[in-house]
Amino acid sequence: MNAHTLAAPPVASRVQHHGGNELTGTAGLLRFALRRDRIRIPAWALGIGSLVGYFGAVVPLAYPDQAALQTRAEIMKDPAGALLAGPGYGLDNYSLGTMIANEILGMAAVASALMSVFLVIRHTRAEEESGRAELIRAGRVGRFAPLTAALATLLVANAAVFLVLSAAMLANSLAVADSLAIAAGVGLVGVAFGAVGAVTAQLTEHARPASGMAGAVVGLAYILRGIGDSQQLGGSTLSWLSPIGWAQQTRAFFDLRWWPLLLCVALAAVLAPVAYILAGRRDLGAGLLPARPGRASATRFFVHPAGLRLRMERGSIISWCAGLFIFALLTGSLGEAIVASFEAQPEMAAILGMATTGDVLRGALAAFLKYFAMAVAVYAVISVNRLGKEESEGRTGAVLSTKVSRQGWIASALLVTVPASALLLAVSGLGLGLGALSTAGGESVVGEFTAAGLAFLPLVLCFAGAAVLAYGLHSGTWWVWVLVVASLVVGLYGPALNMPDAVLDAEPFGLVPAVPSVELDPVPLLWMSAAAVVLTAAGTAAFRRRDLEA
Amino acid sequence: MTAVIDVRGLNKNFGRVRALDNLDLTLDAGEVHGFLGPNGAGKSTTIRVLLGLLRADSGTVRLFGEDPWERAVGLHGRLAYVPGDVNLWPKITGGEAIDLFASLRGGVNPKRKADLLERFDLDPTKKTRSYSKGNRQKVALVAALASDVELLVLDEPTSGLDPLMELVFQQCIREAKDQGRTVLLSSHILAEVESLCDKVTIIRQGHAVQTGTLAELRHLSRTAVVVICDGEATSVASLTGVHDVHQDGDRVLFTVDDDALPAAMAHLLPLGIRSFTSTPPTLEELFVHHYGNGVRAAAGVEES
Numbered sequence: 001m002n003a004h005t006l007a008a009p010p011v012a013s014r015v016q017h018h019g020g021n022e023l024t025g026t027a028g029l030l031r032f033a034l035r036r037d038r039i040r041i042p043a044w045a046l047g048i049g050s051l052v053g054y055f056g057a058v059v060p061l062a063y064p065d066q067a068a069l070q071t072r073a074e075i076m077k078d079p080a081g082a083l084l085a086g087p088g089y090g091l092d093n094y095s096l097g098t099m100i101a102n103e104i105l106g107m108a109a110v111a112s113a114l115m116s117v118f119l120v121i122r123h124t125r126a127e128e129e130s131g132r133a134e135l136i137r138a139g140r141v142g143r144f145a146p147l148t149a150a151l152a153t154l155l156v157a158n159a160a161v162f163l164v165l166s167a168a169m170l171a172n173s174l175a176v177a178d179s180l181a182i183a184a185g186v187g188l189v190g191v192a193f194g195a196v197g198a199v200t201a202q203l204t205e206h207a208r209p210a211s212g213m214a215g216a217v218v219g220l221a222y223i224l225r226g227i228g229d230s231q232q233l234g235g236s237t238l239s240w241l242s243p244i245g246w247a248q249q250t251r252a253f254f255d256l257r258w259w260p261l262l263l264c265v266a267l268a269a270v271l272a273p274v275a276y277i278l279a280g281r282r283d284l285g286a287g288l289l290p291a292r293p294g295r296a297s298a299t300r301f302f303v304h305p306a307g308l309r310l311r312m313e314r315g316s317i318i319s320w321c322a323g324l325f326i327f328a329l330l331t332g333s334l335g336e337a338i339v340a341s342f343e344a345q346p347e348m349a350a351i352l353g354m355a356t357t358g359d360v361l362r363g364a365l366a367a368f369l370k371y372f373a374m375a376v377a378v379y380a381v382i383s384v385n386r387l388g389k390e391e392s393e394g395r396t397g398a399v400l401s402t403k404v405s406r407q408g409w410i411a412s413a414l415l416v417t418v419p420a421s422a423l424l425l426a427v428s429g430l431g432l433g434l435g436a437l438s439t440a441g442g443e444s445v446v447g448e449f450t451a452a453g454l455a456f457l458p459l460v461l462c463f464a465g466a467a468v469l470a471y472g473l474h475s476g477t478w479w480v481w482v483l484v485v486a487s488l489v490v491g492l493y494g495p496a497l498n499m500p501d502a503v504l505d506a507e508p509f510g511l512v513p514a515v516p517s518v519e520l521d522p523v524p525l526l527w528m529s530a531a532a533v534v535l536t537a538a539g540t541a542a543f544r545r546r547d548l549e550a
Numbered sequence: 551m552t553a554v555i556d557v558r559g560l561n562k563n564f565g566r567v568r569a570l571d572n573l574d575l576t577l578d579a580g581e582v583h584g585f586l587g588p589n590g591a592g593k594s595t596t597i598r599v600l601l602g603l604l605r606a607d608s609g610t611v612r613l614f615g616e617d618p619w620e621r622a623v624g625l626h627g628r629l630a631y632v633p634g635d636v637n638l639w640p641k642i643t644g645g646e647a648i649d650l651f652a653s654l655r656g657g658v659n660p661k662r663k664a665d666l667l668e669r670f671d672l673d674p675t676k677k678t679r680s681y682s683k684g685n686r687q688k689v690a691l692v693a694a695l696a697s698d699v700e701l702l703v704l705d706e707p708t709s710g711l712d713p714l715m716e717l718v719f720q721q722c723i724r725e726a727k728d729q730g731r732t733v734l735l736s737s738h739i740l741a742e743v744e745s746l747c748d749k750v751t752i753i754r755q756g757h758a759v760q761t762g763t764l765a766e767l768r769h770l771s772r773t774a775v776v777v778i779c780d781g782e783a784t785s786v787a788s789l790t791g792v793h794d795v796h797q798d799g800d801r802v803l804f805t806v807d808d809d810a811l812p813a814a815m816a817h818l819l820p821l822g823i824r825s826f827t828s829t830p831p832t833l834e835e836l837f838v839h840h841y842g843n844g845v846r847a848a849a850g851v852e853e854s
Contacts, residue, residue, distance in 0.1 A: 206679075293675035293676065294642070297645050298642075298649035302650065303650050303654070304653075398637070398690070400626075401626055402627075403626045403655060405623040
């Protein structure tokens with residue numbers, strides 16, 4: 001607790017009358033929430049806005065004339081392009097505006113959706129889990145005040161996103177109405193998914209599964225519209241099952257219509273009352289799923305630090321596995337379509353940074369495998385970062401006061417992170433292979449891609465090692481995330497944005513041999529393994545030298 | 551024989567804040583040692599240095615004759631630690647948490663665990679999330695007491711326990727002492743320290759201001775006397791070492807330095823004592839005595 005939180009009165013303490021209702025204290029809580037998020041909300045809004053601003057600056061350089069823009073549009077007509085981008089309105093006369101509507105709107109909507117989910121759960125379930133909500137509610141605060149304040153904060157945050165995004169679009173001299181439609185779409189998708197978060201926050205006792213459930217809904221919404229959009233130009237029925245699809249169906253910069261945005265409003269208007277009804281039916285701090293009695297004694301497996309670790313992380317590993325597998329299966333099943341389009345348009349493969357010689361199917365899928373490896377790297381960093389959370393929440397001291405050594409504590413964490421990362425990579429490869437098997441490719445493709453996934457393990461462990469170093473140095477994890485995000489951005493968008501070769505060559509995921517489409521060259525993998533070991537050892541050594549925080 | 555805990559001239563700074571200032575602390579084997587001090591005096595910091603979780607800036611720290619920073623893991627097999635604020639992992643049950651902690655120390659004695667669970671009235675099948683503060687504290691206590699260790703390091707171990715559980719705890723510590731274990735007990739519950747501890751160290755602003763047996767510490771403070779005499783008892787005020795003399799009806803009240811007590815008795819005897827009560831200083835008075843003027847005034851204890 002710092003001076004700011006003490007100074008900001010979370011409770012409407014100035015209420016004079018003796019009455020009060022279930023919303024009493026909402027205004028005070030809202031001010032307090034905005035104060036707590038005074039950095040976060042602007043950071044998200046600027047982040048989403050700068051995505052558009054950056055695009056506006058770069059597109060004229062990468063696509064200097066209409067012919068270049070049309071080659072890009074051809075890619076987006078393709079099922080694979082539509083899967084990743086949007087329904088493809090206005091492809092026949094591609095411009096910066098239609099490009100943003102088609103390719104950027106979806107990603108920006110995912111970002112605002114995630115922002116909104118995290119925001120609502122942070123201010124509701126996470127507060128209850130920590131016990132702080134109890135203190136708040138013990139004041140003159142009504143039963144529904146925390147939820148109402150969280151939803152009001154949600155509106156403020158998405159209004160900020162709307163404003164910044166509008167400003168970024170208008171700064172690029174784009175049409176006003178269409179720009180506002182795009183910005184409103186992103187903001188309203190955020191509001192709708194914030195309402196989803198408000199519902200899942202009522203279901204579980206802990207914040208993480210609540211975020212996980214709502215995050216899975218966001219992922220599902222993106223996949224649904226992806227499949228729908230790849231089925232036909234302009235999207236199929238599946239596209240209309242997704243709030244992200246609704247935002248894209250405004251046909252901004254092509255033939256603007258506003259009414260699909262009403263669907264977002266309607267979804268939020270349905271879900272918010274559901275959240276209130278659920279909140280009214282449960283006790284503070286309780287989930288709707290009752291807790292059952294557990295074991296009176298631990299199993300022999302569990303009483304090892306790694307067993308404890310696995311137990312804490314089991315649910316998250318299973319979710320990651322399921323998510324990656326489903327996404328990989330879908331991607332693999334599009335293999336045939338991708339191959340067909342690559343054969344028709346070799347330049348598309350070049351823009352996506354893919355090989356155009358040899359086995360086109362394996363080359364394309366190997367490039368997609370890279371994207372899955374990036375996701376696994378994110379998992380590995382999150383997994384290692386739990387060490388920091390354990391320490392700041394005061395549990396590490398209790399473990400280190402037993403016979404567990406400091407290096408043993410880090411090793412036990414890696415004993416879960418490393419095999420889990422390998423599992424996730426293998427599952428991604430397996431999904432791609434199985435998906436490709438169902439359409440093309442021959443049986444050998446399954447085993448090849450499962451093994452190929454593992455080729456990324458040394459690189460993923462480099463990121464894990466960087467996270468260990470951050471923990472050991474107690475430096476904060478921000479610089480690890482900068483590394484991860486920079487690698488992702490260059491890896492995903494670098495080829496499309498004509499980044500300099502020096503930058504592209506330094507992108508670590510590109511350094512991993514794209515097996516099975518090329519021969520396995522063990523040299524880079526050995527270097528990466530060595531780097532992972534050095535980073536981990538340095539982090540462990542640093543941890544052994546420092547004071548424990550809490 | 552080497553002391554179980556031997557701390558000399560320990561210093562620890564956090565940035566510019568001096569947390570421990572030339573601290574000394576010694577525990578012999580089999581001793582139950584009370585560790586007292588106001589909030590922020592450095593008790594927990596000392597304990598965390600003893601556990602090797604913090605590194606001493608200067609001074610010597612020896613646990614069983616070894617440096618706890620260098621030899622943390624080996625030493626931890628010989629001790630059990632109970633923090634004052636127990637944080638447990640979500641998702642697991644209390645019974646699993648007990649087994650985890652005990653196993654990480656080298657093994658749980660199932661019979662003793664079952665016995666302690668019954669005595670502390672703790673349901674091990676409940677998830678840790680549903681435990682109250684007192685029940686979380688019980689988890690750590692059962693795990694520590696069920697471990698076969700030579701030293702118990704207890705940092706305000708009974709915070710949140712109800713009075714019945716407090717008695718169970720005291721009984722368990724007496725049993726530990728009978729088994730020859732050494733106990734470092736940091737506590738604010740002075741009755742608990744008074745009833746359990748052989749020796750006491752009082753620290754203030756990171757420095758040990760007083761250490762010794764309770765009898766030795768009492769020696770340093772004054773005894774309160776209430777007497778009813780046939781004669782004029784207030785004349786005792788003329789003696790050196792007698793303070794705060796005042797009359798309340800028949801009764802005369804005063805405090806007297808330890809070494810002046812025989813002289814005071816000799817003075818009073820010829821006056822015809824009808825009633826005489828002498829109260830040695832309580833630990834609370836000793837504690838307050840060492841905490842400076844602000845605290846004394848706040849506690850309403852008379853200054854003399």
